[in-house]
Amino acid sequence: MIRRPLLAAGLAAxxxxxxxxxxxxxxxxxxxxxxxxxxxxxxxxxxxxNAPIWFLTAIPVPLAExxxxxxxxxxxxxxxxDDGLADAGMVHAADPxxxxxxxxxxxxxxxxxxxxxxQYILLDTTVTVxxxxxxxxxxxxxxxxxxxxxxMKNSGGGGGNGGLAQLxxxxxxxxxxxxxxxxxxxxxxxxxxxxxxxxxxxPAGPYHPQHGHDWAGVPPGVAxxxxxxxxxxxxxxxxxREPPPEHEQQR
Amino acid sequence: MPARxxxxxxxxxxxxxAACVGSxxxxxxxxxxxxxxxxxxxxxxxxxxxxxxxxxxIQTCRQNGTRIPPGVQAEYGYALYEEGRAAESVPWFEAEAxxxxxxxxxxxxxxxxxxxxxxxxxAGPGTTGPAGAVGGKP
Numbered sequence: 001m002i003r004r005p006l007l008a009a010g011l012a013a014x015x016x017x018x019x020x021x022x023x024x025x026x027x028x029x030x031x032x033x034x035x036x037x038x039x040x041x042x043x044x045x046x047x048x049x050n051a052p053i054w055f056l057t058a059i060p061v062p063l064a065e066x067x068x069x070x071x072x073x074x075x076x077x078x079x080x081x082d083d084g085l086a087d088a089g090m091v092h093a094a095d096p097x098x099x100x101x102x103x104x105x106x107x108x109x110x111x112x113x114x115x116x117x118x119q120y121i122l123l124d125t126t127v128t129v130x131x132x133x134x135x136x137x138x139x140x141x142x143x144x145x146x147x148x149x150x151x152m153k154n155s156g157g158g159g160g161n162g163g164l165a166q167l168x169x170x171x172x173x174x175x176x177x178x179x180x181x182x183x184x185x186x187x188x189x190x191x192x193x194x195x196x197x198x199x200x201x202x203p204a205g206p207y208h209p210q211h212g213h214d215w216a217g218v219p220p221g222v223a224x225x226x227x228x229x230x231x232x233x234x235x236x237x238x239x240x241r242e243p244p245p246e247h248e249q250q251r
Numbered sequence: 252m253p254a255r256x257x258x259x260x261x262x263x264x265x266x267x268x269a270a271c272v273g274s275x276x277x278x279x280x281x282x283x284x285x286x287x288x289x290x291x292x293x294x295x296x297x298x299x300x301x302x303x304x305x306x307x308x309i310q311t312c313r314q315n316g317t318r319i320p321p322g323v324q325a326e327y328g329y330a331l332y333e334e335g336r337a338a339e340s341v342p343w344f345e346a347e348a349x350x351x352x353x354x355x356x357x358x359x360x361x362x363x364x365x366x367x368x369x370x371x372x373x374a375g376p377g378t379t380g381p382a383g384a385v386g387g388k389p
Binding site: 035036053054056057058060061064065067069070071072073074075078103104105106184188207208209 | 292325329
């Protein structure tokens with residue numbers, strides 16, 4: 001048995017926020033007084049055709065837990081399809097203000113799946129999920145918040161002195177994962193990081209007990225969250241940390 | 252054993268995600284809602300199973316006396332609507348609008364849609380069939 005499946009959850013750098021500022025500028029988001037968020041179906045750079053719709057199902061729970069009303073995602077998807085907007089690319093290209101007015105939403109969340117893939121190198125399987133997010137004002141279409149989430153899981157590899165039994169076990173695991181890698185735990189992690197990370201995610205919304213009293217009120221540059229705290233906390237489970245994907249670093 | 256390993260890895264991923272964002276208490280009890288909508292998207296043809304699992308989510312909230320999370324009653328209403336039980340879906344859309352005022356505009360549209368479709372259906376509310384056991388009123 002493999003004793004420690006390597007596992008990593010990286011925190012993606014956020015667009016327009018590459019500097020050392022631990023707390024972002026939430027002025028626009030706060031002045032927009034967002035209560036409700038319409039999540040439209042994601043666009044995807046991944047090969048897997050299932051990625052967008054499966055990823056979508058992992059969004060409402062962590063987002064609503066930030067204290068916002070999140071429109072029912074599968075209902076919204078079907079309504080858009082009925083209105084001739086079955087293609088996510090078309091929805092993303094549409095006027096945010098028009099979309100928001102159809103549903104009565106304060107803001108629209110656009111999700112782009114950047115990574116949703118499994119790589120197989122010898123006995124090693126690495127599954128990666130990464131996404132970027134933009135929240136737009138439902139009246140002006142202006143970007144109110146941008147975020148990124150990244151998670152990867154590495155099976156096999158580590159150890160090396162387990163002998164033939166371990167080798168066989170690794171091959172079995174790799175074969176199983178090759179058949180059907182489970183992306184959903186990683187999708188959940190990516191969303192949780194993007195939405196809930198202090199100083200970078202969504203500030204507590206109107207249904208959150210900390211609404212108006214969390215880190216979002218701190219002006220940018222004033223560190224309420226020390227930079228060292230950004231490190232994913234659990235040393236026992238997170239044994240390997242990867243840099244953010246290339247596209248994140250470039251921004 | 253591979254299944255066990257996969258489960259272990261999944262657990263660790265969940266732990267890591269919890270560790271990343273701190274061990275904050277959650278606002279809502281979701282009672283398997285995320286899994287229900289995921290299964291629905293994986294197999295949209297299994298409508299009865301979807302209706303049943305959303306019903307479990309709602310019933311568990313009621314039994315525990317917790318607030319039904321945003322969107323759940325609307326999705327349940329829509330699941331009934333998709334099953335051809337338009338008339339039954341109306342009170343669920345109304346419940347969503349009542350408990351979550353942000354949804355009012357959309358829910359009004361859903362109610363109008365359901366009433367139109369209900370009026371066109373010759374049969375009454377679908378209280379028969381395997382899923383007829385669930386459905387209730389909000």
